[in-house]
Structures are given as structure tokens and as C-alpha cells.
Amino acid sequence: DSGVTQTPKHLITATGQRVTLRCSPRSGDLSVYWYQQSLDQGLQFLIQYYNGEERAKGNILERFSAQQFPDLHSELNLSSLELGDSALYFCASSVAYRGDTQYFGPGTRLTVL
């Protein structure tokens, strides 16, 4: 158990819908990262927040957005969902802004039908 929690574990929804994935980092970690793993693809970095502020952005679609709240938990919002958005979404946390060990949560499996 890494100490990073993600909810929900599984999510099944329809195309065009909007969902919110939630992540609570390890106690004391200020950075939260979001990753997407689609079928037969590696881990793709989406976005990073550090102490409430966006710090780095990857290939995140405009339909996706994220934020980190004052209590340091983070939410990833996915809207106008498409079939291709079906994937495993991981959240990771670390103490520092960069270079630190990242601790991964168990992931949220999103299925868009």
C-alpha cells in the first residue's frame, strides 16, 4: 500500500458524459501527478500539481482538466467522453516538485461505452 488513494476503482459511463476522478496523496506529499494508460500503451503523463498550483503539463486533452485543493487532494475531470478515453488513470504523489520518488495509487479503470 503506497498511501495514495484513488476513487472510484472502476467507472463505467457513456460517450458524451463527464466524470470526476479523485486522488488523495500520501500524508506530507505536496505534488500530485496524473497519468493515463490506454490499452497497449505505456504510461502517459497528463498533468502535475504542486501545493495547489499547476507545475507541468503533458499531452492532456482540452476536454480534461484537473485541480489540487487546499487539503492537497486532487481531482481529474474528464468531459465529453469518447470511446478512446477508456483507460486506467493513475495518480501519483511525491514530496517535492520534481525528481522525487513518485508513489502511485491503485488507479481508476474508466470504461466509456
Place this chain on the structure above:
Amino acid sequence: ILNVEQSPQSLHVQEGDSTNFTCSFPSSNFYALHWYRWETAKSPEALFVMTLNGDEKKKGRISATLNTKEGYSYLYIKGSQPEDSATYLCAFISTNAGKSTFGDGTTLTVKP
């Protein structure tokens, strides 16, 4: 676009064999390299954080080396065991950005 490549893509070895794989990354703007182990149906677990050229890290039977000047890192597993079966990922962090760029991983299968 940062290119992080891992080879081989997959590897099948017998229990007791020693093995190694490679992670290649840009030799400029290096900040850190991470190695992760990712077992099926679990999430990636950190193995090593490497920051200095010439770094060597060891955890049990697994060790890693780093050459930042030529842009590669090796991961070695001595005396592979079936429980070592997993995908091993490397992630490059540059000085230009905080994000991690992951390789596609090397999937190791150790047969008893």
C-alpha cells in the same frame, strides 16, 4: 518531444538466470532517472531514483547504473526468481520540466 527508449521490449528467462535491460534517454538537460517495477494488476512501485552520473544503486538482487553523459541506464537482476516477473519502467526527468517521461518498459517473465 523527449525520447525515452527501453530495450528489449520483453524478455523470457529461466529461474536463476541473471539479466539486464537498458533505458536510453536524452543526454542533455538531465535532472533524474527513476526505475519502477510494475506487476500485473498492480500499480508501479519505485525501485531507484538516480541523479548523478556514475550512480550505482542496489536493492537486494536488483541493481542499476547510470551514465548521464551518454544517456543510458542499465537495470540488472541477479539470479532471477519467478516473483521478479513484471514490467520494469524507467522515467526521465529533465531540468526543463517537472514531468516524467516514461519509456514503454521491459516485460520480464521468469520461468520456474
